[in-house]
Amino acid sequence: VTKKLLQQLKTDVQDVLCLHPELTVKESNGIPKWVEGDYYVRDLDGVEQGVFNIRVHIPAEYPYGFPIMVEVSTRIERKIDRHISLKGLTCQEITQKEKMIAAAGITLRRYFAEYVHKYLCWQLIYEEEGNENLEEWAHDQSSTLAFYQSHLNIQNPILIRRCLEHVAANKVSGRNDPCLCNSGKKTKHCHEEAFNELKFIGKDQLLKDIQTIG
Numbered sequence: 001v002t003k004k005l006l007q008q009l010k011t012d013v014q015d016v017l018c019l020h021p022e023l024t025v026k027e028s029n030g031i032p033k034w035v036e037g038d039y040y041v042r043d044l045d046g047v048e049q050g051v052f053n054i055r056v057h058i059p060a061e062y063p064y065g066f067p068i069m070v071e072v073s074t075r076i077e078r079k080i081d082r083h084i085s086l087k088g089l090t091c092q093e094i095t096q097k098e099k100m101i102a103a104a105g106i107t108l109r110r111y112f113a114e115y116v117h118k119y120l121c122w123q124l125i126y127e128e129e130g131n132e133n134l135e136e137w138a139h140d141q142s143s144t145l146a147f148y149q150s151h152l153n154i155q156n157p158i159l160i161r162r163c164l165e166h167v168a169a170n171k172v173s174g175r176n177d178p179c180l181c182n183s184g185k186k187t188k189h190c191h192e193e194a195f196n197e198l199k200f201i202g203k204d205q206l207l208k209d210i211q212t213i214g
């Protein structure tokens with residue numbers, strides 16, 4: 001960790017602790033390793049809706065790694081449709097998207113605001129009324145095709161595979177060449193940005209996903 005990054009991380013952690021005073025940070029050799037304690041879910045009026053004991057691990061690649069959250073209190077039933085493992089590892093995003101987000105960098109503060117809070121609110125609603133009216137997110141292989149369909153805005157699996165094969169092989173076609181998706185537009189006016197984002201998923205995962213899509 002560089003001095004500058006370490007300073008940024010420490011400021012980031014302090015911001016989170018300010019917003020959530022019940023949490024504490026654990027350091028090793030002066031480097032913050034995780035944040036743990038009771039997380040109070042409050043509504044917009046500040047009224048407490050529930051409390052979970054959590055531990056959020058800070059990735060060594062900070063901020064270019066996706067944090068990992070463990071629910072320690074076991075309030076959340078350990079079953080797959082609660083998006084939690086037997087050991088309490090929470091699933092908040094699919095792997096491919098985590099990699100793209102991590103590549104762009106994610107602060108701890110943003111992780112708490114966008115993932116921790118949303119995930120625990122979801123769990124509270126689940127406790128009350130089940131998941132019938134809850135927005136779902138996928139967490140296994142069946143979600144792979146859906147992820148790419150949504151990211152590329154392409155439905156046809158054959159076309160998606162063709163795009164992924166190009167990205168995985170790093171065969172970047174010219175920005176002025178016709179886009180691989182057959183839209184007839186130049187790549188720069190079509191999928192250039194989407195393809196660039198996919199590079200962050202990494203060759204190994206992309207090749208795996210090409211197999212999964214079949």
Ligand SMILES: [Zn+2]
Nearest residue numbers: 179181190191
């Ligand atoms: Zn295109």
